[in-house]
Amino acid sequence: MTTHPFKITIHMVSSLDGYIAKKDNSISWFETSDNYEKGVTVTEQDAAEFLKKIDCYIMGSRTYELALELSKLYGWAYGDVPTIVLTHRALPVERENVEIYSGDLNTFVNEQLKPNYSNVWLVGGAELAKDFLRLNLADEIRQSILPIILGDGTPFFDQIGQEKTLHLKNVTAYKNGVVELCYEIIK
Numbered sequence: 001m002t003t004h005p006f007k008i009t010i011h012m013v014s015s016l017d018g019y020i021a022k023k024d025n026s027i028s029w030f031e032t033s034d035n036y037e038k039g040v041t042v043t044e045q046d047a048a049e050f051l052k053k054i055d056c057y058i059m060g061s062r063t064y065e066l067a068l069e070l071s072k073l074y075g076w077a078y079g080d081v082p083t084i085v086l087t088h089r090a091l092p093v094e095r096e097n098v099e100i101y102s103g104d105l106n107t108f109v110n111e112q113l114k115p116n117y118s119n120v121w122l123v124g125g126a127e128l129a130k131d132f133l134r135l136n137l138a139d140e141i142r143q144s145i146l147p148i149i150l151g152d153g154t155p156f157f158d159q160i161g162q163e164k165t166l167h168l169k170n171v172t173a174y175k176n177g178v179v180e181l182c183y184e185i186i187k
Contacts, residue, residue, distance in 0.1 A: 006114050007139045010122045010129045012156050014145055019153035020126055025066055034147045034177030041175050054081060056117040061087035063124030068094065086128060109137050130160050140184050147177035
């Protein structure tokens with residue numbers, strides 16, 4: 001049996017004060033006019049090459065509903081990459097590459113993700129990220145911190161109930177003032 005490297009990355013965009021969404025779920029705060037002179041510039045080609053390495057996205061139901069709403073204005077952000085929505089609710093499936101899963105997360109990871117994918121990104125939300133952290137199912141956390149303080153909203157990490165030791169793998173500061181932290185989760 002051939003084994004391939006497998007990794008689940010929790011990726012979140014947050015404000016400096018740790019919020020991933022405003023109370024009204026608006027995303028206007030995602031736009032930044034900041035300019036950090038020493039920052040890295042990312043071209044569309046760089047971004048496209050990076051995204052090609054992600055072979056599956058997973059998300060919770062509220063993130064999926066927001067992504068569907070935003071897709072009406074901006075298009076589907078996840079392209080043709082398989083996207084699995086973890087929920088106990090009946091949700092519309094409007095794309096061929098989207099499927100719904102409801103069940104045990106350990107079973108999901110070991111029986112559905114590991115045999116089929118190598119680079120899985122959990123892209124929302126906070127409750128799902130908390131579940132993956134508690135069950136030791138995530139391998140790394142990538143947090144993109146935008147240059148804004150929201151003061152209120154949905155926190156990225158809220159009452160996880162466990163201490164997690166991390167190893168800083170990388171820090172990147174971008175021209176637009178966004179700082180990306182990449183941590184390996186020590187298991």
